[in-house]
Amino acid sequence: MKKVFFLSLLLLFSGCQKEKITISGNVSEAFYVDNAGASMRVLVQGNTASKTFILFIHGGPGVSSYFYDTKYISQNIGDKYGIVYWDQRNAGASQGTSNGGNLHLDQMVEDLKKVIEVLKFRYGQDMSLFLLGHSFGGLIVADFITRPGYQNMIKGLIDVDGSHNYPLNDTLTRQALLTEGNYQVSQNRNVNDWRPIISYCNAHQGNFSLEESQQLETYATVAENYIDSIKHINMLNLVLKYSIPNEIPLTAVLCNLLYTEDSNFNKELAVTQFSTSLNIVTIPVLVLWGKFDFTCPQALGEDFYNRISSTDKSMVISPKSGHNIIFQDKKFFCDNVNEFVLNHK
Amino acid sequence: MLKPGTFILALLYCTLCQAQYDSISVPSGRHFNLKLSYNSSLIYPGMSTGVEYSLNHINERVLKNQKPGRDYKKERFISGNLNWYHHPYFHDNLYLTAEWVMRRTRFTGFISEFSAGPGFSRTFLGGTTYKVDDAGNISVIKLAGYNYALITIGGGFGYDFSMKKQLPFSTVAKMNLISMFPYNSTIYFRPVLEIGIRYTPGKSKNKVSKQSVTISK
Numbered sequence: 001m002k003k004v005f006f007l008s009l010l011l012l013f014s015g016c017q018k019e020k021i022t023i024s025g026n027v028s029e030a031f032y033v034d035n036a037g038a039s040m041r042v043l044v045q046g047n048t049a050s051k052t053f054i055l056f057i058h059g060g061p062g063v064s065s066y067f068y069d070t071k072y073i074s075q076n077i078g079d080k081y082g083i084v085y086w087d088q089r090n091a092g093a094s095q096g097t098s099n100g101g102n103l104h105l106d107q108m109v110e111d112l113k114k115v116i117e118v119l120k121f122r123y124g125q126d127m128s129l130f131l132l133g134h135s136f137g138g139l140i141v142a143d144f145i146t147r148p149g150y151q152n153m154i155k156g157l158i159d160v161d162g163s164h165n166y167p168l169n170d171t172l173t174r175q176a177l178l179t180e181g182n183y184q185v186s187q188n189r190n191v192n193d194w195r196p197i198i199s200y201c202n203a204h205q206g207n208f209s210l211e212e213s214q215q216l217e218t219y220a221t222v223a224e225n226y227i228d229s230i231k232h233i234n235m236l237n238l239v240l241k242y243s244i245p246n247e248i249p250l251t252a253v254l255c256n257l258l259y260t261e262d263s264n265f266n267k268e269l270a271v272t273q274f275s276t277s278l279n280i281v282t283i284p285v286l287v288l289w290g291k292f293d294f295t296c297p298q299a300l301g302e303d304f305y306n307r308i309s310s311t312d313k314s315m316v317i318s319p320k321s322g323h324n325i326i327f328q329d330k331k332f333f334c335d336n337v338n339e340f341v342l343n344h345k
Numbered sequence: 346m347l348k349p350g351t352f353i354l355a356l357l358y359c360t361l362c363q364a365q366y367d368s369i370s371v372p373s374g375r376h377f378n379l380k381l382s383y384n385s386s387l388i389y390p391g392m393s394t395g396v397e398y399s400l401n402h403i404n405e406r407v408l409k410n411q412k413p414g415r416d417y418k419k420e421r422f423i424s425g426n427l428n429w430y431h432h433p434y435f436h437d438n439l440y441l442t443a444e445w446v447m448r449r450t451r452f453t454g455f456i457s458e459f460s461a462g463p464g465f466s467r468t469f470l471g472g473t474t475y476k477v478d479d480a481g482n483i484s485v486i487k488l489a490g491y492n493y494a495l496i497t498i499g500g501g502f503g504y505d506f507s508m509k510k511q512l513p514f515s516t517v518a519k520m521n522l523i524s525m526f527p528y529n530s531t532i533y534f535r536p537v538l539e540i541g542i543r544y545t546p547g548k549s550k551n552k553v554s555k556q557s558v559t560i561s562k
Contacts, residue, residue, distance in 0.1 A: 017489060030434040031473045032474040038529070039489060041471075094529070097530075098530055247388075247433050247435070252435070252528075252533055252535075255531050255532065255533050259530060
């Protein structure tokens, strides 16, 4: 009787982990990639029959890829291509035990490489794969494509409000906040809100500590609220809207986010930059940016764009977006991504 | 001035402690319960089954102004439970818990309870899990998942059908908070709602006779 019970349990759980690879126009399936103490969730959605995939590298660090999985993206990109949502280690639905010691950028890039290898193993070596890095995801893709030979694993790169150079990012955030803040004050708009931001930027002029960097990021996020022409997104509403349909493990996402946000890993990131090695990049690149992005200002995107050696590259600016162009100007985002992938797959 | 005040306070305290209620320990009330419940968090299904063994059983009558008030049955149990929930694309969690349960049952049948205890969790990841070695060889890990230490704490309400009718059943709705660690070098919390029934084998009418309660004056 006992044997039957345990055999039933084994069958039940092994059934959940049975390898399922679907090639069709409307797929939704997840698998995990185990590497260096972390099992990272990879969700594949959309049209896998197209043999063309866009791999989203989420921001944060510690924010999950769950939040990029919106109905609009499914209907406007997923109908044409496969979309891959990867939860980085210590983020989202990724799981493990005492693995905090492996939480660093170098490991994440190796994780990404293994995720790509598994994707090709599942959906065919002849697949066309594009990387799309947003915010902190821009740092991972910048590290990835500047490693010898790695860029050959993908067909193209889409950099969306990404950061490839954290020290430069801080300097440009301060400049952007000062410039826009002074302009808004001169126009007598949200003066009381802008004044403390301007004062902080005037008092902290460079060589930023981690605390200063985090404060600038906080101001950069709230400053978007003081620009009337931006479409404002309530992230909490977004989470609540998709928590049940997307089966988000909310407490796991929150625990991972709190741990990662507070880890020493951020000290390492604060001094990380890839500007000097971007010249080796030759693959097609699309740079998408929000005009009012203070978190990763437009000048950061221009630095990335100007430094890569790709001959096939373009930079497009959304006039009504801040840092979250994916949600703030979704049609603009989907149209540009679709066009770029169509031309380079 | 202080002495009469202290004396009055001491008197009041003694009145509260001794005169307001009386308890009778009923060792013969020891029994065990079998439990089966739906064990879910939000929309994610699961099951829980377990056994409770009664350690202590006290009938208690609270007096108000020297008049009979509410009657309670206070019980202490240790329980062993096997629990499972399924969260698609995340994990299946099979966990064992050993809990200390404090339960108070009014003689109307209404139950309130609190429980806490340690446990052991084994998760099974919600999808095929691949391992890539340094040479690029890919293999599938069978029954991939993790072992975690677990602590559960919970409270809930229910109804004991044996109090008013001769039915050896009770129902319970209980909210548990399980914490698993080390989970990605931190602690993973998950609220779990448990709705189920308990069966007490061999339990007959459970009404406590009036003789079993002594009222102090």
